[in-house]
Amino acid sequence: MTARPHVAEAAVSGVGVTLPPAGLAPGAAWFDHRSQLGPRGYKYLPEACQYLLAAARAAVAGSDGLLERCPEERRGAVVGTNSAVAELHSVIDRTTRTEGADFVSPMTAPFFSVNLVGARLSTEHLLKGFNLTVTSPRVAGVEALHLAAHEVAGGRADAVLAGATEAPDPYAADALPETGAALLVLRPRASAAPGTTLLRSCLLFLPPRALTTAAGRERAQRTVVSALDAVTAGLAGADGTDVRLVTDGSPVARVVSDAVRGRRGPDVPPGADVPRAGSLEAVALLADGVSSGRGRARLVVTAAREGNVAIAMTTTEPLPGPPRQTG
Amino acid sequence: MDVFITGLGAISCLGDGPEAFWKGLHAGRSGPTPVESLTGQVRAPLAYQVPPATDASAHAEDDATRGRVSRFALHAARQAVVDAGLTGEEVAGMAVVIATAIGVCEEREDAFRAGVPDDAVWTPSFSVASAVGDALGSFGANISVSNACAASGYALSVAMDLVRRGEAETVLVGGAEGSAGVPIAAFDRLGAIDPDGCRPFEADRKGTVFGEGAAMLVVQSARAAAGRRTYGRLSGTAWSCDAYHTTAPDPGRRQLVRAAREALRDAGCGPEAIGCVIPHGTGTQPNDLLESETLRDVLGQRCDSTPLFSLKAFIGHTAGAAAAFSAVCGALVLRHGQVPPNIALARQDPACDVWLPQDGPTPLPRPGVLINSYAFGGSNVSLVLDGGLP
Amino acid sequence: MAQQSLALDLEDLRETIANILDIDTAEVTDDADFVEDLDMDSLLALEILVSLERRYQVKIGEEHMKEVRSLRSTHSLLANKLESA
Numbered sequence: 055m056t057a058r059p060h061v062a063e064a065a066v067s068g069v070g071v072t073l074p075p076a077g078l079a080p081g082a083a084w085f086d087h088r089s090q091l092g093p094r095g096y097k098y099l100p101e102a103c104q105y106l107l108a109a110a111r112a113a114v115a116g117s118d119g120l121l122e123r124c125p126e127e128r129r130g131a132v133v134g135t136n137s138a139v140a141e142l143h144s145v146i147d148r149t150t151r152t153e154g155a156d157f158v159s160p161m162t163a164p165f166f167s168v169n170l171v172g173a174r175l176s177t178e179h180l181l182k183g184f185n186l187t188v189t190s191p192r193v194a195g196v197e198a199l200h201l202a203a204h205e206v207a208g209g210r211a212d213a214v215l216a217g218a219t220e221a222p223d224p225y226a227a228d229a230l231p232e233t234g235a236a237l238l239v240l241r242p243r244a245s246a247a248p249g250t251t252l253l254r255s256c257l258l259f260l261p262p263r264a265l266t267t268a269a270g271r272e273r274a275q276r277t278v279v280s281a282l283d284a285v286t287a288g289l290a291g292a293d294g295t296d297v298r299l300v301t302d303g304s305p306v307a308r309v310v311s312d313a314v315r316g317r318r319g320p321d322v323p324p325g326a327d328v329p330r331a332g333s334l335e336a337v338a339l340l341a342d343g344v345s346s347g348r349g350r351a352r353l354v355v356t357a358a359r360e361g362n363v364a365i366a367m368t369t370t371e372p373l374p375g376p377p378r379q380t381g
Numbered sequence: 382m383d384v385f386i387t388g389l390g391a392i393s394c395l396g397d398g399p400e401a402f403w404k405g406l407h408a409g410r411s412g413p414t415p416v417e418s419l420t421g422q423v424r425a426p427l428a429y430q431v432p433p434a435t436d437a438s439a440h441a442e443d444d445a446t447r448g449r450v451s452r453f454a455l456h457a458a459r460q461a462v463v464d465a466g467l468t469g470e471e472v473a474g475m476a477v478v479i480a481t482a483i484g485v486c487e488e489r490e491d492a493f494r495a496g497v498p499d500d501a502v503w504t505p506s507f508s509v510a511s512a513v514g515d516a517l518g519s520f521g522a523n524i525s526v527s528n529a530c531a532a533s534g535y536a537l538s539v540a541m542d543l544v545r546r547g548e549a550e551t552v553l554v555g556g557a558e559g560s561a562g563v564p565i566a567a568f569d570r571l572g573a574i575d576p577d578g579c580r581p582f583e584a585d586r587k588g589t590v591f592g593e594g595a596a597m598l599v600v601q602s603a604r605a606a607a608g609r610r611t612y613g614r615l616s617g618t619a620w621s622c623d624a625y626h627t628t629a630p631d632p633g634r635r636q637l638v639r640a641a642r643e644a645l646r647d648a649g650c651g652p653e654a655i656g657c658v659i660p661h662g663t664g665t666q667p668n669d670l671l672e673s674e675t676l677r678d679v680l681g682q683r684c685d686s687t688p689l690f691s692l693k694a695f696i697g698h699t700a701g702a703a704a705a706f707s708a709v710c711g712a713l714v715l716r717h718g719q720v721p722p723n724i725a726l727a728r729q730d731p732a733c734d735v736w737l738p739q740d741g742p743t744p745l746p747r748p749g750v751l752i753n754s755y756a757f758g759g760s761n762v763s764l765v766l767d768g769g770l771p
Numbered sequence: 772m773a774q775q776s777l778a779l780d781l782e783d784l785r786e787t788i789a790n791i792l793d794i795d796t797a798e799v800t801d802d803a804d805f806v807e808d809l810d811m812d813s814l815l816a817l818e819i820l821v822s823l824e825r826r827y828q829v830k831i832g833e834e835h836m837k838e839v840r841s842l843r844s845t846h847s848l849l850a851n852k853l854e855s856a
Contacts, residue, residue: 060548155566173758184620189507229503259523360511
């Protein structure tokens with residue numbers, strides 16, 4: 055029996071992003087942890103952790119006291135990342151080889167464990183329900199939103215901070231390193247007043263080697279189309295949806311892009327010329343869709359060479375719920 | 382909806398496959414070996430390593446391009462799939478949830494530390510779940526969990542949720558970790574390594590020792606598991622977070638107790654149903670003490686008569702794969718109805734007031750296993766396995 | 772006395788420690804206790820040790836951690852280590 059693309063749904067109560075200003079020269083300083091976070095205590099945090107904390111403050115501040123009203127054990131966090139500690143790994147590797155482990159910085163050493171970046175959210179905001187880090191290639195941010203939405207729907211928490219954080223990957227190769235963080239505050243859809251922004255999401259996987267056969271490509275295309283339909287189900291004025299692709303030049307991305315254009319029309323803009331070395335872009339686009347308040351639904355489709363695909367949509371339009379499942 | 386364990390796969394310092402794993406757990410001894418590549422760079426360059434050539438298989442050519450951790454993951458994944466007797470269609474539709482704390486970090490460093498070739502494509506660190514999904518051709522959801530030492534516990538919970546809400550009938554779930562310089566150097570720098578090996582609950586324990594390998598399970602809904610021989614059920618799970626300190630656990634233990642109690646509640650049973658505990662038991666002073674006290678709180682008087690099986694003494698701390706190894710062990714304990722003898726302790730810490738039987742296998746008193754898994758950063762997960770049938 | 776790569780200067784040491792502790796140089800008085808007055812925990816103490824070993828090219832050893840308690844005691848410790856190096 056096929057695992058059916060399954061749509062998760064949640065209400066969005068707040069948004070926070072920490073992103074470098076557009077047009078910033080590479081290497082130029084833009085974030086000062088002392089002014090953004092506090093005069094002391096944040097110096098040794100990897101930059102991805104600093105961005106995440108700043109984004110969280112903004113998201114929490116913008117969510118009208120929701121988090122504070124929840125008991126601590128009913129608050130959670132799910133953070134997606136690919137490269138939050140990639141640079142740190144490289145530094146520890148180099149230091150160990152050239153000088154020995156004795157010279158690895160003790161204050162930064164614990165962050166070899168990528169989840170400590172997200173775990174800091176729990177310490178800062180007393181999120182005792184749970185704290186989870188997910189890391190699928192390029193889709194990890196939406197993966198985090200998706201799992202968070204399931205957790206609030208399933209009753210494991212009443213409010214969850216979810217999103218992505220990235221710091222430049224020293225081995226980004228053909229991709230563009232990402233910098234910054236974007237978070238949404240999610241709560242159960244059932245608890246949300248009309249007019250609240252809704253988030254819908256779905257995770258898929260298209261095994262790259264399956265795409266070498268016609269049958270595999272056909273199944274992949276069907277999977278993407280049915281997931282798109284499920285995520286956008288009940289959306290009136292579908293033509294007005296703002297569709298964005300976050301992809302790369304891989305066969306997986308091509309199948310996804312073709313399926314999206316086939317379903318949503320040829321005017322869907324292509325993904326960026328240079329693929330992103332991280333999971334931030336998709337969440338940043340969704341966050342922007344929420345805070346820009348233009349009233350259009352924003353549909354973000356993310357794909358990675360490795361096979362991971364994620365589809366997510368934010369809208370303020372009231373949608374019939376629960377969403378239809380595919381398959 | 383019930384979640385049944387129908388297949389197991391394992392590769393570790395004890396060897397290749399669940400049978401070798403189970404046999405190794407009865408050997409009464411184990412130990413780490415030197416990590417040659419770290420000699421002179423790390424004070425205690427030790428790990429519980431998979432013996433060379435253990436993951437040689439018919440797929441070796443296919444897997445050769447992948448790094449160590451992905452090879453382990455694939456190897457154990459295939460074992461689990463075969464063990465469950467999955468059809469081609471089931472494999473094609475299955476979801477895959479795999480945990481890794483470090484991913485292909487070592488492979489990336491080896492490939493790129495001297496420079497990134499012009500024609501290289503971006504190779505993300507956490508690509509193990511994707512690699513397995515690709516190799517097996519599985520179109521279900523593919524999720525990569527990286528919650529440090531509890532990662533595969535969270536992966537198991539996520540897999541349970543997929544089945545419980547009807548999103549997947551079949552899920553391949555587990556964890557994989559490869560011996561790597563970065564985690565061992567970091568542990569070494571933090572003084573968390575015990576040069577005498579991983580010796581949980583010993584009075585003079587000094588820390589933990591890294592272990593590598595992969596543990597995989599196939600879990601299925603009742604409908605998909607019908608007609609199959611099952612190991613048992615994943616009957617309950619719960620999460621919690623200390624939210625206390627970056628690295629130190631909360632001595633108040635409230636969240637450790639909560640995770641265990643809520644996992645039991647989720648399983649619909651009480652402590653009286655538990656016949657064996659597979660603890661997180663890492664060998665660090667704080668963990669083993671706090672966990673022992675937690676088990677006293679949760680099991681009450683029954684703590685005296687509930688055997689613990691200290692798995693990490695056999696395979697080391699396998700980080701992202703640790704809870705999956707515990708689940709494979711728990712499944713085998715249920716299947717065989719016995720708890721293997723623990724490696725003999727020189728002197729059990731009197732403050733760790735738990736029962737660690739060290740003589741011959743102990744008959745499993747009740748078909749229920751409690752598993753704890755606690756991550757660096759304070760993320761905790763407890764799981765309950767029982768002997769339920771489809 | 773062996774050639775040192777960096778001369779042990781009290782003010783330089785004061786600033787180095789202030790940097791590591793993430794506080795103003797002025798707060799690192801000669802006798803301020805790192806633990807009681809300046810909120811140093813064990814990981815931060817280790818960070819100071821490692822940084823000083825690197826900066827002054829001298830092996831100190833973790834058994835000397837307890838001497839890293841004030842600017843004065845740290846200066847003393849370093850002076851001893853550099854002299855016997």
